[in-house]
Amino acid sequence: MSEASTEARIIDGKAFAASLRGRIGEQVAGLKTRHGLTPGLAVVLVGEDPASQVYVRSKGKQTLEAGMASFEHRLDASTSQETLLKLVAELNADPAVHGILVQLPLPKQIDAEAVINAIDPAKDVDGFHVINAGRLATGQKSLVPCTPLGCLLLLRDTLGSLSGLEAVVVGRSNIVGKPMAQLLLGDSCTVTIAHSRTKDLPAVCRRADILVAAVGRPEMIRGDWVKPGATVIDVGINRVPGEGDKTRLVGDVAYAEAARVAGAITPVPGGVGPMTIACLLANTLTAACRSAGLPEPELI
Numbered sequence: 001m002s003e004a005s006t007e008a009r010i011i012d013g014k015a016f017a018a019s020l021r022g023r024i025g026e027q028v029a030g031l032k033t034r035h036g037l038t039p040g041l042a043v044v045l046v047g048e049d050p051a052s053q054v055y056v057r058s059k060g061k062q063t064l065e066a067g068m069a070s071f072e073h074r075l076d077a078s079t080s081q082e083t084l085l086k087l088v089a090e091l092n093a094d095p096a097v098h099g100i101l102v103q104l105p106l107p108k109q110i111d112a113e114a115v116i117n118a119i120d121p122a123k124d125v126d127g128f129h130v131i132n133a134g135r136l137a138t139g140q141k142s143l144v145p146c147t148p149l150g151c152l153l154l155l156r157d158t159l160g161s162l163s164g165l166e167a168v169v170v171g172r173s174n175i176v177g178k179p180m181a182q183l184l185l186g187d188s189c190t191v192t193i194a195h196s197r198t199k200d201l202p203a204v205c206r207r208a209d210i211l212v213a214a215v216g217r218p219e220m221i222r223g224d225w226v227k228p229g230a231t232v233i234d235v236g237i238n239r240v241p242g243e244g245d246k247t248r249l250v251g252d253v254a255y256a257e258a259a260r261v262a263g264a265i266t267p268v269p270g271g272v273g274p275m276t277i278a279c280l281l282a283n284t285l286t287a288a289c290r291s292a293g294l295p296e297p298e299l300i
């Protein structure tokens with residue numbers, strides 16, 4: 001007698017992101033016809049980092065496909081902080097620009113924190129400005145970082161209510177780990193933020209009904225760290241050697257092992273990654289509506 005398959009449900013972030021972008025496109029069309037408002041997103045890339053170039057190209061393409069205006073600024077890798085701050089000030093003052101994103105990482109001569117905090121918080125569609133981080137932490141209306149927002153939407157779609165669930169976030173970055181923990185707390189989870197110094201990390205992970213991996217270490221989280229039936233969200237995007245000269249993408253979770261134990265899991269690629277850009281478009285739409293004093297879009 002063959003055993004019933006116990007493989008986890010695969011959370012299809014690519015499909016969810018496509019449907020979210022479709023809904024955003026409909027709202028943008030309505031804004032244009034009813035209010036003559038076209039949301040505009042400015043993306044700034046400094047340097048030639050290959051992965052960043054791919055992401056910035058996708059952002060521009062998906063912005064246009066959603067019916068929004070896209071403004072792309074590509075600056076030389078040797079650009080000074082002063083020049084970048086001047087561009088940010090111009091974008092802050094431009095009424096056609098509702099969202100500003102400076103692609104990270106930035107070259108080492110530039111202080112990323114200073115640049116992020118120079119963006120008008122109302123246009124900070126990355127949600128990285130200290131004002132938006134503070135608003136999120138205190139439960140006030142803010143712009144929320146795109147990757148954690150995407151994770152939250154996938155979790156709600158998979159589990160319905162998250163209330164009372166035990167969530168462990170592995171990783172404490174300002175961009176993913178900390179805002180992810182705030183969002184899970186906002187949905188009434190019991191939240192632990194774990195990191196490289198956490199004692200007995202496997203045991204901490206095994207407590208989680210929701211396990212979010214955002215450490216940036218290829219396949220660090222093993223199958224036996226996962227509680228049976230847990231929902232696993234893998235934020236990692238790591239390029240590792242593949243067959244021959246090729247490379248392949250893996251997450252922070254050892255996928256095949258974890259999928260045998262989890263109830264549901266995001267793949268890499270095709271899980272969290274596509275949600276990042278879809279949520280960027282959602283934030284741009286939100287920022288445009290707020291700037292015009294219009295009701296916030298209902299996308300979820």
Ligand SMILES: Nc1nc2c(c(=O)[nH]1)N[C@@H](CN(C=O)c1ccc(C(=O)N[C@@H](CCC(=O)O)C(=O)O)cc1)CN2
Nearest residue numbers: 055101102103104105126146269270271272273274276
């Ligand atoms: N200013 C910002 N910089 C960076 C952010 C960010 O949110 N704001 N996040 C990442 C990069 N990123 C968007 O900028 C991003 C990463 C991954 C994906 C994605 O769709 N990944 C695909 C795989 C793509 C591939 O083949 O490489 C997937 O996971 O399926 C989109 C956006 C760092 N910088």
